[in-house]
Amino acid sequence: MNSRTRVAAIEGWYTLDDPPHLLGSRCGGCGTYFFPRLSTFCRNPACEGTAFEDVELSRTGRIWSYTNACYQPPPPYVAADPFVPFAIAAVELAAERMIVLGQVIAGVDVAQLKVGMPVELVLETLYSEGATDKVVWKWKPQVPA
Amino acid sequence: MEAAGARVSREVAVLGVGMHPWGKWGRNFVEYGVHAARAALKDAGIPWGDVQFISGAATMRCGYPGYVAGATFAQALGWQGAQVNTSYAACASGSQALAAARAQILSGGCDVALVVGADTTPKGFLAPMAGYRPDDPDWVRFHLGITNPTYFALYARRRMDLYGATLDDFTAVKVKNAAHGAANPNARYRKRFTAEEVLASAMVADPLRLLHVCATSDGGAALVLSSLEYARRRGGSVARIAAISTVTPRFASNEVEMPDIATDSAAAAASHSFRASIAARAYEEAGLGPKDLSLAEVYDLAAPMELDWYEYVGLCEQGGAEALLRSGATRIGGRIPVNASGGLASFGEAVPAQALAQVCELVWQLRGAAGERQVRNAKVGITANQGLFGHGSAVIVKT
Numbered sequence: 001m002n003s004r005t006r007v008a009a010i011e012g013w014y015t016l017d018d019p020p021h022l023l024g025s026r027c028g029g030c031g032t033y034f035f036p037r038l039s040t041f042c043r044n045p046a047c048e049g050t051a052f053e054d055v056e057l058s059r060t061g062r063i064w065s066y067t068n069a070c071y072q073p074p075p076p077y078v079a080a081d082p083f084v085p086f087a088i089a090a091v092e093l094a095a096e097r098m099i100v101l102g103q104v105i106a107g108v109d110v111a112q113l114k115v116g117m118p119v120e121l122v123l124e125t126l127y128s129e130g131a132t133d134k135v136v137w138k139w140k141p142q143v144p145a
Numbered sequence: 146m147e148a149a150g151a152r153v154s155r156e157v158a159v160l161g162v163g164m165h166p167w168g169k170w171g172r173n174f175v176e177y178g179v180h181a182a183r184a185a186l187k188d189a190g191i192p193w194g195d196v197q198f199i200s201g202a203a204t205m206r207c208g209y210p211g212y213v214a215g216a217t218f219a220q221a222l223g224w225q226g227a228q229v230n231t232s233y234a235a236c237a238s239g240s241q242a243l244a245a246a247r248a249q250i251l252s253g254g255c256d257v258a259l260v261v262g263a264d265t266t267p268k269g270f271l272a273p274m275a276g277y278r279p280d281d282p283d284w285v286r287f288h289l290g291i292t293n294p295t296y297f298a299l300y301a302r303r304r305m306d307l308y309g310a311t312l313d314d315f316t317a318v319k320v321k322n323a324a325h326g327a328a329n330p331n332a333r334y335r336k337r338f339t340a341e342e343v344l345a346s347a348m349v350a351d352p353l354r355l356l357h358v359c360a361t362s363d364g365g366a367a368l369v370l371s372s373l374e375y376a377r378r379r380g381g382s383v384a385r386i387a388a389i390s391t392v393t394p395r396f397a398s399n400e401v402e403m404p405d406i407a408t409d410s411a412a413a414a415a416s417h418s419f420r421a422s423i424a425a426r427a428y429e430e431a432g433l434g435p436k437d438l439s440l441a442e443v444y445d446l447a448a449p450m451e452l453d454w455y456e457y458v459g460l461c462e463q464g465g466a467e468a469l470l471r472s473g474a475t476r477i478g479g480r481i482p483v484n485a486s487g488g489l490a491s492f493g494e495a496v497p498a499q500a501l502a503q504v505c506e507l508v509w510q511l512r513g514a515a516g517e518r519q520v521r522n523a524k525v526g527i528t529a530n531q532g533l534f535g536h537g538s539a540v541i542v543k544t
């Protein structure tokens with residue numbers, strides 16, 4: 001039995017469903033997407049929209065670029081001890097025509113990544129506090145390299 | 146869109162330039178600023194009392210005196226009743242302070258202006274304020290472990306996969322700039338690094354090694370500007386500022402840039418390159434183009450970004466930067482030397498001083514006063530930089 005609790009590391013930015021989605025906004029006036037969510041004024045200079053609907057963003061995309069973190073980042077990053085390096089990808093979402101950054105799932109390093117590679121969104125633990133796992137979105141290669 | 150006032154001369158003269166050497170001195174930023182200001186005034190042959198407008202580039206790291214840098218420098222030089230301005234625009238702060246001085250001169254508000262930027266930087270990673278602050282993109286990206294070198298590495302990796310850039314190309318940029326900087330008395334690092342030394346430094350963010358990424362530094366830079374009429378009355382030849390671009394991005398900006406987690410969405414609006422638009426606006430204003438350039442000073446926050454800038458300032462087409470680098474064109478002695486000063490690779494970044502330091506280098510080069518790092522027959526130069534929250538600038542200086 002799993003007695004661990006799973007909560008979002010950053011509240012309101014993504015769903016905890018299976019499969020998970022990033023939560024964005026779509027302008028009712030011009031259809032522009034925003035991530036993180038926006039609820040005030042549309043940023044498209046040609047649009048005066050003030051009404052937005054919450055939308056789940058595409059959970060698949062293609063890698064725009066990628067790298068890794070070899071040094072332990074400073075707080076507010078919560079590092080494991082010892083620090084475990086991780087990969088990072090910037091992913092282009094086709095329908096939204098936007099690029100979203102995120103960590104790549106544990107166990108995948110830059111040698112397994114390539115610009116243009118299809119990836120999907122999953123949830124993984126960013127850090128844990130006692131019996132609580134703080135989860136965040138991560139990118140997972142759809143086809144093993 | 147036509148540049149406003151493009152047909153009217155918007156030029157101003159640079160009468161003097163001065164710097165405090167870059168380093169990790171750990172002293173108060175005001176000291177560097179006043180040192181640079183006095184050097185620029187001496188270079189111009191103008192007493193401080195004759196300056197009618199002082200324009201400071203702010204620093205966010207040194208408390209209230211840094212937020213009101215123009216007044217802070219004025220007080221340290223001795224209050225003398227000049228009008229004052231302070232500008233903050235991240236990496237473009239110096240250029241905005243310069244633009245404020247130019248506007249004051251061109252509107253007839255003054256004949257002589259002093260522009261100063263200086264900084265004292267903390268050690269290590271630049272990190273955001275503490276607490277749980279998910280509304281601040283800067284907090285979120287650090288929470289995810291996305292630091293400044295992450296972004297630099299993303300640009301580098303993309304060049305490798307798309308344009309065939311190699312680790313050796315990135316290293317060659319660092320080695321070139323270190324060789325240039327070795328001849329610059331104001332540079333923090335005067336060592337001629339070898340490719341082996343660069344490649345042996347620790348990996349920070351693949352493919353970037355520590356020596357591919359610039360440091361943060363202390364330093365100060367200053368310029369004395371005047372109207373062309375004032376300069377003419379004094380006689381002699383002076384460098385002129387032909388353009389200052391401080392444009393914002395255009396929606397939808399396609400730039401993956403600090404500190405954002407996501408780019409604009411181009412679902413309903415055309416996609417634009419911010420970095421390319423910075424230099425384009427400067428060329429438009431000066432009535433000049435990349436072919437007119439003798440040299441360029443660009444923002445090599447990490448070595449591969451110099452290659453991106455070759456393309457953004459129009460030295461070559463997109464994807465052509467590696468060939469341009471390998472041809473030797475961007476070395477001193479080549480067709481279009483880039484970062485003859487040594488660039489950020491040799492200086493490290495002192496944010497409010499950096500854009501001004503780039504202009505100082507162009508002025509020394511155009512005067513033929515750059516010593517061992519002199520670019521032959523330099524007539525026209527451009528600077529380019531870009532930083533957080535939609536700031537960037539380009540300045541064109543000509544003889």
